[in-house]
Amino acid sequence: MIQLQSLEPDEVQIIIPRVQDELNARYFYEAAKAWALTNGYDKAAEYFKKEAEQENQHYIRWIEFLSNWNVNIEFPLIPTPPKFISLQDILEKAYVMEFNLLEEYEKDALNVFPICQKIFRIMQDYVTIQNDSVIESNDLVTKAYAYLSIDHNLVLFEKENFS
Secondary structure, eight states: OOOOOOOOHHHHHHHHHHHHHHHHHHHHHHHHHHHHHHTTOHHHHHHHHHHHHHHHHHHHHHHHHHHHTTOOOOOOOOOOOOOOSSHHHHHHHHHHHHHHHHHHHHHHHHHHTTTOHHHHHHHHHHHHHHHHHHHHHHHHHHHHHHHTTTOTTOHHHHHHHOO
């Protein structure tokens, strides 16, 4: 029998924190959806549901990549999602989370470039995905801030900005 190729341990160690981040993001948006439903923000809940599904797809993509390269995966623990006090709180925390993840992917892409091009290409995909997520999150926060003086609970904002 031949020895099947796998990723090097240092390569896997670059990926595993992003696997955890994608799982954390999924549960963040699941918690945001639950908070929104509980507090009557049905359109925001639907938006957060879609975000959770996207984050789960990112998580699964990493798991499949590792599995396809014969890595025995130690699955990350399921995180405890944050507690929210308002729609504004969710939007601000989402922006911070998305921005921080963009920075981590950018850093990882630079670190992995000299050692593994197949991982670098996926990291570059995630840099693009995260950049788009940061812009979208930034737009929501900016719009929400514009509503705060007339719409303290962001009810009108939610109606007009979530589809």
